[in-house]
Amino acid sequence: MLSDAAPGKLRIVHGDVLTFKIEKAFPESLKRPWEDDPPNVHIIGNLPFSVSTPLIIKWLENISRRDGPFAYGRTQMTLTFQKEVAERLTANTGGKPRSRLSVMAQYLCSVQHVFTIPGRAFVPKPEVDVGVVHFTPLIQPKIEQPFKLVEKVVQNVFQFRRKYCLRGLSMLFPEAQRMERTGRLLQRADIDPTLRPGQLSISHFRSLCEVYRKMCDEDPHLFAYNFREELKQSKSKSQEKDDDKESYVL
Numbered sequence: 001m002l003s004d005a006a007p008g009k010l011r012i013v014h015g016d017v018l019t020f021k022i023e024k025a026f027p028e029s030l031k032r033p034w035e036d037d038p039p040n041v042h043i044i045g046n047l048p049f050s051v052s053t054p055l056i057i058k059w060l061e062n063i064s065r066r067d068g069p070f071a072y073g074r075t076q077m078t079l080t081f082q083k084e085v086a087e088r089l090t091a092n093t094g095g096k097p098r099s100r101l102s103v104m105a106q107y108l109c110s111v112q113h114v115f116t117i118p119g120r121a122f123v124p125k126p127e128v129d130v131g132v133v134h135f136t137p138l139i140q141p142k143i144e145q146p147f148k149l150v151e152k153v154v155q156n157v158f159q160f161r162r163k164y165c166l167r168g169l170s171m172l173f174p175e176a177q178r179m180e181r182t183g184r185l186l187q188r189a190d191i192d193p194t195l196r197p198g199q200l201s202i203s204h205f206r207s208l209c210e211v212y213r214k215m216c217d218e219d220p221h222l223f224a225y226n227f228r229e230e231l232k233q234s235k236s237k238s239q240e241k242d243d244d245k246e247s248y249v250l
Helices: 049-065 068-072 083-090 100-106 147-158 165-170 175-189 202-218 227-249
Strands: 042-045 076-082 109-117 130-137
Touching: 049 068, 049 076, 049 083, 049 100, 049 147, 076 083, 083 100, 083 109, 083 130, 100 109, 100 147, 100 202, 147 165, 147 202, 165 175, 175 202
Parallel strands: 042 076
Antiparallel strands: 076 130, 109 130
């Protein structure tokens, strides 16, 4: 009915927003150089809460690579999130809502919590209020490193958000060299190891990512390291030893 009411002006696409190729939805003539003003393309979405976080992470990675919806240039986005998520996306350094999302969004975009919509405005009414957030990709990212590397550093730091940043950063390294390499990372990046994750600014993360990148270049196997895999293998070996002991007793 909407399409019929606006012939030639509206196209309805039934699909999954996580897989839909937005870069093929608009004419090539709308493309602008990255350094220019944003193109005449704007992503506006009332996002389901279940898909909002993975979707914004996907689009942030697209921004870092200048592909997907951002093949047209610095495409702006105005999106809805659960109010708590909106506050995380826009939180300043030292703020209580400061999180992984804050850093990942703000190193790539200018992010603004425009306003809050009360839950009662929706049908059916959600249990929480909704925040409207506006994103404008930056011409130059505040951290000039691969998205996956930045994401790994930020995720490790915030997985122990109540601890000193030293704790999360140490999980970037295998147990055998953990303390020595963590100390080297913090020293080279000039970071106080007793800062909490939420106290780290974008410039702190930039320094950490730059030093970690150099350490990965020195050790090609380092970036692939996953402390959870090492922990799983350690538990598996411990279980095998216990099983061998039980077999011997029997």
